[in-house]
Amino acid sequence: MKMLAAVVVLAGVILGVGGSIAQVYPTRPITVIVPVAAGGITDTVARILSDRIRSTLGQPVIVENVTGAGGTIGLARLHRSTPDGYTLMVGQWTSNVGSGAIYPLPFDLLNDFEPISMLSIGPLWIMGSNNLPAMNLRELIAWLKANPDRATAGTIGAGSAAHLCFVYFQNMTGTSFKFVPYRGAAPALQDLVGGHIDLLCAEGGQSLSQYRAGTLKAFAILTPKRWSAAPDVPTMEEAGVSGLQFPFWHALWAPKGTPRAIIARLNAAVVEALSDPTVQQRYTDVGHEIAPREQQTPEGLLAYHRAEIEKWWPIIKAANIKVQ
Secondary structure, eight states: OOHHHHHHHHHHHHHHHHHHHHOOOOOOEEEEESSSSSSHHHHHHHHHHHHHHHHHOOOOOOOEEOOOOHHHHHHHHHHHOOSSSEEEEEEEEEEIHHHHHSSSSSSTTTTTTEEEEEEEEEEEEEEEESSSSSHHHHHHHHHHHOOOOTEEEESSTTTTTHHHHHHHHHHHOOOOEEEEEEESSSHHHHHHTTTSSSEEEEEEEHHHHHHHHSEEEEEEESSOOTTTTSTTTTTTHHOOOTTOOOOEEEEEEEEETTOOOHHHHHHHHHHHTTTOOHHHHHHHHOEEOOOOOOOOOHHHHHHHHHHHHHHHHHHHHHTTOOOO
């Protein structure tokens, strides 16, 4: 009985300490790492969130772009950070899924970081130069099969979402074409508009204006349902290719070992932000939807993240994708 009482007292002390940490935290500015360059969709998603949670947390939230190596430089910075809740990272598919299959990482993407919350999900779509003769996806596939390895497709680095989108597309359709690597989406889009490459699997929010201006074709969107921002573009399923879905998502992580009370405090701040109509509209304006509520928990993010790795790593490794 004495031992049981001691355990109960110890548990109460631990819970009390955790509660006091959550009540005090934060007492100074928080840094949010973005593992890609400023101005892109990941940077935008992070800044929208940071603008909102600073009012809830009562401290400045500073976005810092730490770029390079498919997002792994930013991940390494997070991994080395003190697990006290003052360094976080907004990552996405490329940094937190694709990178682990092609880079020799000194950490485990699932086990060496603390999940906080999924944030947003945006569409990828297959876009083409106006120089291409195909007017829809079926015609594109037929043209690619009739002209193997003639077309060129832009990628945003080895193992990026833009790259894996087309690896998956080739596997599903039996087509083949050449890849042209780019350092960022902006130069790839510029070359697509200029007709220097033929195809790009682009993030919707970054390429919507070009589509609306008529300078690019959009063949299909890689989401289960049509995108409200471009409702005339069919899904892959509607266009004739079943099973090819590739949502481009963002989420928030902390270093491994961050106290649970702080994770809970951060999660509550994020959930509150994602329920704000202003935040929702700002995400809608850049082509993203708020992540489903069940994925806004640490457990929900971890489960989704694990499923993405289990799905994509075999595809990446089978394609023998190497760091360029």
